[in-house]
Amino acid sequence: MESSKYVVVGAGLMGAATAWHLAAGGQEVTLLERDVPAGAFGSSHGSARIFRYAYPNDTYARLVQEAAPVWSQLERESDRALMQRVGAIDFGAERDPRGLAAVLSRVGVEHTLIEHEDARTRWPQYAVDTDVLWQPTAGVVDAEGAVDSMVTLAEKAGAQILTGWDVAEVSTASTTGYVLRSTDGRDIHAAEVVIAAGGWLPHILPSLPLPGGFVDALPHFEVRQEQTFHFPYAQLLDDAEWPTMIHMLRDGGVKKAIYALPGGRNGEHRGLKVALHNGGKVLSSAAQQDGQVDPANRQWVTEYVRKFIPGVVPEPYNEATCLFTNTPTEDFVLERVDGITIVSACSGHGAKFGPLIGLLAAGVATQNGAVPDEFRVPR
Structure with a gap:
C-alpha cells in the first residue's frame, strides 16, 4: 500500500496551495485529484477571478492584504504572470x-x-x-494558471500528484492514521488527511471518520x-x-x-x-x-x-x-480534528485568497499556525 504523511484531497486552488506550502515546508505530501487539477467539474477552472480589497468587515480586507504578497511569491517562483x-x-x-x-x-x-x-x-x-x-x-487573477503553477511547484518540492484518483471512502487505520480508498479500489495510507474538495465536500463528508459532534457543528454547505x-x-x-x-x-x-x-x-x-x-x-x-x-x-x-x-x-x-x-455566513472553514483538516467552502469569494489559504491550511494541518476565529468550527 502506498503511504504519505500528508494526503491532500482536491487539486483546485485550495488543495493545490496546501500541497505547495506543505511540500515547500519539507513535508511528505501526496495530492489526489478525482479528475485533473482545476478541472471543469470543480470551482477553480478558468482564467479570470476578481481580486479586490472591498469587504464590509476588517477580517477579510486584512486577509486580502496578506494574500497579495503570497500571489507575488507564486508569480516569482513560477516565473508566470498570474495577476x-x-x-x-x-x-x-x-x-x-x-x-x-x-x-x-x-x-x-x-x-x-x-x-x-x-x-x-x-x-x-x-x-x-x-x-x-x-x-x-x-484586479484579476488567473485561477487555472495559479493551480497549474502551484501543482508544478509542489511537485518540484517533492510532492506526488495523482490524478484520476476519486476518493470513495476514508477509514481509520488499524495502527495510526487513515486509509483512503479510490472508487477503483486503490488504497493510500496517510498520517494526516486534508480535505479541500470544494463542491464535492458534501459528497465526501459522509465517508470521513469524523466525530459526530464535529460534523454537527459544521455549517451547512x-x-x-x-x-x-x-x-x-x-x-x-x-x-x-x-x-x-x-x-x-x-x-x-x-x-x-x-x-x-x-x-x-x-x-x-x-x-x-x-x-x-x-x-x-x-x-x-x-x-x-x-x-x-x-x-x-x-x-x-x-x-x-x-x-x-x-x-x-x-x-x-x-x-x-x-x-x-x-456557508450561511459566507465564512470559510479551516479546522483540524483527529488528523483530518477540512479546508474552506469559499462561498464564491475565495479565489483571491487561494495561495494564502493554502499557507494557513498547512499551518493548521501541521498544528503550527493560527487562522481567524471566523474559520474555526465551534467545539
Missing part, C-alpha cells in the same frame, strides 16, 4: 461604497470615493448608479451551479481598460449582486465576463451538476448588461457553469 491589476469599482445603494471605504481606511488599503457623475465620465463603459469606490491595486457569460467589447478597448465591477441593487424587491471582470484567456481577451452572484440552482453536491445554463439566467444577465454596461454588445458569445460552495 493583472486593472483596478476595481464597487457601486450601488445596496453595496454601500462609503461603508466599504471606511473599512479600507481602517486597514490601510489605497482607495478613492468618486462621485457618481465623475465616475460615469471616467468609466463610460459602465452606467454606474451611485458614487463609486475605486481600488487601484485590485450549499452548492450552487453558477453561470457566467462573456459579452464582446463594443469599442476598441482591451482587458486592461476594464476595471472589475461589483454592483448591488434591488430588482423586484430582491437584493441582487452582479459582478463583471475582463474575461482574459477564456474570453479570448475580447470580452467582459459577467454573472449574477448566487443566481444558479442549488445542488446536493458537485456530483449533481449537469453543466446546463439556465435560459432565464442568461436572459436576466443580458438585460442587465443592456442597461448597465453600455461598453459591451449585449449578446453573449461564450457561457459556462461553475460551482459555488456557500
Whole structure:
C-alpha cells in the first residue's frame, strides 16, 4: 500500500496551495485529484477571478492584504504572470461604497470615493448608479494558471500528484492514521488527511471518520451551479481598460449582486465576463451538476448588461457553469480534528485568497499556525 504523511484531497486552488506550502515546508505530501487539477467539474477552472480589497468587515480586507504578497511569491517562483491589476469599482445603494471605504481606511488599503457623475465620465463603459469606490491595486487573477503553477511547484518540492484518483471512502487505520480508498479500489495510507474538495465536500463528508459532534457543528454547505457569460467589447478597448465591477441593487424587491471582470484567456481577451452572484440552482453536491445554463439566467444577465454596461454588445458569445460552495455566513472553514483538516467552502469569494489559504491550511494541518476565529468550527 502506498503511504504519505500528508494526503491532500482536491487539486483546485485550495488543495493545490496546501500541497505547495506543505511540500515547500519539507513535508511528505501526496495530492489526489478525482479528475485533473482545476478541472471543469470543480470551482477553480478558468482564467479570470476578481481580486479586490472591498469587504464590509476588517477580517477579510486584512486577509486580502496578506494574500497579495503570497500571489507575488507564486508569480516569482513560477516565473508566470498570474495577476493583472486593472483596478476595481464597487457601486450601488445596496453595496454601500462609503461603508466599504471606511473599512479600507481602517486597514490601510489605497482607495478613492468618486462621485457618481465623475465616475460615469471616467468609466463610460459602465452606467454606474451611485458614487463609486475605486481600488487601484485590485484586479484579476488567473485561477487555472495559479493551480497549474502551484501543482508544478509542489511537485518540484517533492510532492506526488495523482490524478484520476476519486476518493470513495476514508477509514481509520488499524495502527495510526487513515486509509483512503479510490472508487477503483486503490488504497493510500496517510498520517494526516486534508480535505479541500470544494463542491464535492458534501459528497465526501459522509465517508470521513469524523466525530459526530464535529460534523454537527459544521455549517451547512450549499452548492450552487453558477453561470457566467462573456459579452464582446463594443469599442476598441482591451482587458486592461476594464476595471472589475461589483454592483448591488434591488430588482423586484430582491437584493441582487452582479459582478463583471475582463474575461482574459477564456474570453479570448475580447470580452467582459459577467454573472449574477448566487443566481444558479442549488445542488446536493458537485456530483449533481449537469453543466446546463439556465435560459432565464442568461436572459436576466443580458438585460442587465443592456442597461448597465453600455461598453459591451449585449449578446453573449461564450457561457459556462461553475460551482459555488456557500456557508450561511459566507465564512470559510479551516479546522483540524483527529488528523483530518477540512479546508474552506469559499462561498464564491475565495479565489483571491487561494495561495494564502493554502499557507494557513498547512499551518493548521501541521498544528503550527493560527487562522481567524471566523474559520474555526465551534467545539
